[in-house]
Amino acid sequence: MSDEALLKAVRAGRTVEATGLLDGMTDAERRACLPALKELRKELRSAPWNAASRVAHPALHAAGAACHTGAAGAATWIAGVDMRWSQASPGVLLHVLGDRESDWLADLTHRLAARPVTSRLPFALLSGLVGLSGCEVPTTDAYVRGWFEHMGASRNGGRSVAQRLRKEPHLSVMIGALFESLEVTGQISWLFGDGPGSWYNALAELAEEGVLDRKVLVDACVARLLRGGAPADQRVFLRLLSSLALTRAEERERSADWTALACQAVPSVAWHAQSVLASFALDGELTPGQLAEMSSGVLFRTEKKLVRAQLVLLGKVLKRDPSTADVLLPAVAEAFGHEDTDVQERALKLVERHVTALPGPNRTPGTTGLSASADTDGTTGADGTTGTVGTTGTDGTVGTAGSAGTAGSAGTAGSAGANSARERLGELAADLSPGLRLRAQRVLGIEAPGSAATVQEDVLPPVPRRERLAPAPESVAELAEEVSAILASGGGVAAFERALDGLVRHAHRDREALAEALGPVVARCWWKDRDPRYPSADRIFRESPNGLEVVLAALFEQVDTDTLYTAAQQGTTSGNCHHSALSRAFEARLWEAAYRLRAEPMPFLLATPSWDTGLLEPEELVERLTEYRRLDARPGTADFAQALLRVRRDDPAVSAAAAARARSLGSPEGYRLSQWLSSEGPLLPTSRRRTSGARVLLELGELQEIQGHFPTEFRPLGRPLTVFKDHWYCRHWGVTDRQHWPAVVPGRRELVAARLLRDISTAAIEDTRMDAMTLPLLAEADGPAGEALHLCVAYGLGARHPEDRLSAVDALLVLAARGQLDAGRLGADIGELVGRGALKKSRLAESIRTAAATGAYATVWSVLRGLLPDLLAGLAADGAGGGSGGGAVRGLGELLAVAADCAERSGAHGDLPHLPETAERHGSSRVVTQARRLRTALTREAAA
Incomplete structure (x- = not known):
């Protein structure tokens, strides 16, 4: 009981x-x-x-x-x-x-403590079990986080953090566990606080008192910084290390650690490590070799602040001790390969200033020189400078220890080191931008093949090639595998169309065998054996057919026949947004296939494309209609309409032959196809630019040929597209069907681009994510690249998120490779959008620099040639108006730097409006410096 x-x-x-x-x-x-x-x-x-x-x-x-x-x-x-x-x-x-x-109890304690932090087990329970069992305190993430939160939340009569920690019996174990955990730090960093009562000061106070071992704490901080991690986590340990206020001796013991941190750590930690090493270097406590080693890593970093600070440090050391030039100048030259040409020029100026300190090849024997590796013997003079190899003894002879030279000829080693340094400088000079490379060659006395920079050929990606679609899978097992892959991770046009055609074919042959093969595939679909407490599948499918899922659900009778019939006849898309014309046409065919699968299975689909771009060869369509005629099968209305939109009509001879064969079939579809192939096409509607706030959008006129005989769900494709009226409810945000929309109207990608233009503009104006990801698909699609597509690329280049900008760069390069890029139009579009405040120049500079880095220097310069005059004119107007120029200047220097690099590498010449006025401005700002560099590149004589 x-x-x-x-x-x-x-x-x-x-x-x-x-x-x-x-x-x-x-x-x-x-x-x-x-x-x-x-x-x-x-x-x-x-x-x-x-x-x-x-x-x-x-x-x-x-x-x-x-x-x-x-x-x-x-x-x-x-x-x-x-x-x-x-x-x-x-x-x-x-x-x-x-x-x-x-x-x-000890076993239970450790099992619970080993649970993930997300289990949120109460610390009072875990600590109570430790007390009951008397076991060792766990050091898992869950327990450590609980301990820190408990200690941070405990007030205990208003005692300070240090006072509370002094009473904690497991203090050393918990603090040590914090340094070992990879997850806890970021979760509890908010507890550490600021000011005198913070955890940082409390731990430093306890270390000073001896409650915590100071050396262990310092070593743990440095080790954790060396391990790396999220910047927020690293800031916690850096702050704690700073609170411990290391002595000079403690810092000196960890010189190698500071070098590693300066080269590899997150910026805030690297900056601290660099400052420590800089003080060593300026006090003579760092050998030239150690400084060179550190510099090689720091100058490789992308953070300009760190790189510039390192160059300043090297300049100070070289000025104080010119004899270190043969060791330090090659380290300075490591910055020749930096992506920022300003950094390259700073490094080159430093080399120019100190290259005279390098002994020449014919230096007079008997003088004492510094070996290229003089610091490796570890000898340091009293003033902190590195001892020379082969020092002169009291008897006037030269010692041979560590010296490659003979007695009385100590300069030989130094001369060899200097020659080696000059050779290394010459090798690294090849990494400079072309304009600076010529300057470096003159300074180093290197014979160049010509007086001007070598013109580099444009490097563009391979032109995308159309791929033939393979036939639909022959077996239901193979089809089930392909359908499973599409449901799991999506698929492109080719995979989707093959799978859809395969479902229709096998349902016509043996529906039961198809259902048996697909049973395991759809077992975990949301609509399979759904819970009756949730909305019906019919209601959810009315919002969207979800690609192949509505066809599969129809196969397994999870959607009512009435729902399928209504959707196939009338469609289900509500609203009238910019995307509805494309989505309604795409979904109409899915609904029809799902309904016909239940009511009147079709032998196969007419609109399955011949190519992965969506194009359908006219002869293939005629053959399919011939087979339908032989089988006395009724073509699907939406399927045939989609086939007409996809059939290729750019070859009059092929179209005429196919039209004659289609007319001879004697069927209504054959006669309609014959008319379609005999007409001119594919046509595009008229367009005009309209502005909406900061946006520049396009309106399209009517396309009469996609009206009349086409089903209701396809007619919106040919109706006018307006900017201000189509603002009804839209359900197409983030839908995966977008990748299929270019294949709805192959050969007319401007229709698709115009309808996606507002979405892509939000990636730049409203900082949305992933809206520009369709740009590469549009660039690879068939049809003219007109005003809409170029505006889409312009918006994408100024998108907020890097992945969207990369998509725009890919699209730009693909269009250039296909010979379809109108660089002047794109540059003008970007200039207009910048002027309206829709695009930020700093984001554009990053995108343009990425495109140029692929080797497409001439292509990028052709775009910038159309863009820069507007920006420079705005700068001139702002200066003439007495303004500070902040808005006009911001980001312009970066664009001018990319332009100068592209002009130097592509051999561009000619005048650029408003560039001379900018180059002749006073000062040495980035804008003025890069404008002068661009002017020099454009006026330099062409290479012979």
Whole structure:
């Protein structure tokens, strides 16, 4: 009867009564109660989440923990997800578990502590179990996080953090565990606070008192910084290291660590490490070789602030001790390969200033020189400078220790090192931009093949080639595999069309065999054996057919025939947004295929394209209509309409021959195809630019040929597109069907681009994400690249997120490779959008630089040639108006830098409006410097 009483108390939520009953039970009696408690738990899982169901959870949580006599089972029960939001208090759990043996409790403690942090187990429970069992304190992420949150939240009579930590018996273990954890730091960083009462100052105070081992704490901080991690985590340990206020001796002991951090750590940590090493270098405590090693790594970084600071440091050391030039100048030259030409020029100026300190090849013997690796012997003079190899003795002879030279000829090693340094400088000069490379060659006395930079050929990606679609899978097993892949990760036009055609074909041949093969594939689809408490599949499918899923659901009779018929006849898309014309045409064919599969299966689809771009060869369509005629099958209305839009009509001879054969079929579809092939096409509607706020959009006129004989769901493709009227409800945000829209109207991608233009503009104006990802598909599609597509690319180049900008760069390069890029139009479009405030020049500079970095220098320059005059004119107008020029200048220097690089590498020449006025401005700002560089590149004589 005890189990019935316990179950009754638990169900009623009487935790105190249930606890009392558990106290009087033996282990066997508790185990006997467990099956009933598990059944109650299963019942509560499916019950509605309301007060009536929640009331039993705390008592059930405690009872189940007590009735499990195995530590593993008890841990699983206590940490159950369904118990997390309404569980027993830690005190109750510790009470019902308190009579267990210490080893059992220790096992339970460590099992619970090993659970993920997301389990959110109360720290009071974990720490209480540690006290009950007497086991070693766990150092898992869950326990460490709980300990820090507990110590941070404990006020204990208003005592400070340091006072609370002094009373903690496990302080050293927990602090050590913090340094080992890879997840906890970021989760508790908000606890560390600021000011005198922060954790940072408390730990530093305890280290000073000896409560914590200072050396262990410093080593742990440095080790954690060396390990790397998220910038937020690294800032915590850097702040703690700064609070410890390392002495000069402690810093000196870790010179190698500072070098590694300066080269590889996140910027904030690298900056600290660089400042420590800089003080060593300026005080003569860093050998030239060590400084060179550090510089090679720092100058390789992309952070300009760090690179410039390192060049300043190298300049100071070289000025103080010119004899280090043969070691340090090659390190300076590591910056010749930096992506920022300003950094390259700074490094080159430093080389120009100190290259005279390098002894010439014919230096007079007997002078003492510095070996290229003089620092490797580790000798350091009293003033902190590195000792020379081959020093002169008191008798006037030259010592041979560490010297490659003979007595009396100590300059030989130095001369060899200098020659080696000059050779290395010449090798690294090849990484400079062409204009600076010529300057470096003159300084170093290197003979160049010509007086001007070598013109580089444009490097563009391979032209995308159309791929023939393979036939639909012959077996249902193969088809099931392809459908499974599409449902799991989507698929392009080719995979989707093959799978759709395969479903139609195999449903016509043997519907039962098809359903059997697809059974495991659709077993986990949301509409398969759906829960009756949720909305019906019909209601959800009316919002969107979800690609192939509506066809599969129709095959398994999860959608009503009436719903399929209505959708196939009238469509289901509500609203009249910019995308509805494309989505309605695409979805009409899916609904028709789903309905016909149930009511009148088609032998195959007419509109399956011949090519992966969506184009359909006219001869193939005629052959399919011939087979339909032989089988006396009725073509699908939407399927035939889609076939007409896809059939290729750019070859008059092929179209005429196919039209004659189609007319001879004697069927209505054959006659319609014959008319279609005999007409001119594909046509594009007229367009005009309209502005809407900062946006520049396009309106399209009517396309009469996509009207008349086409079904209702296809006619919107030919109707006018307006900017201000189509603002109704839109359900197409982020839909995967967008990749299929260019294949709805192959050869007319301007229709698609115009309807996606507003979406792509939001990626730049409203900082949305992923809206420009369709640009590469549009660039690879068939048809003229007109005003709409170029505007789309312009918006994409100024998008907020890098992945969208990369998509725009890909589209630009593909259009250029296909010979379809109108660079002047694109540059003018970008200039107009910048002027309206739709695009930011800093984002454009990054996109343009990325495109140029692929080797497409001439292409990028052709775009910039059309863009820069407007921007330079705006700068001139702003200056003439007495303004500060901040808005006009911001980002312009970066664009001019890319333009200068492209002009130098592509051999561009000629005048650029407003460039001379900008180059003749006073000062040395980035805009003026790069304008002068661009002017020099454009006026340089062409290479012979």
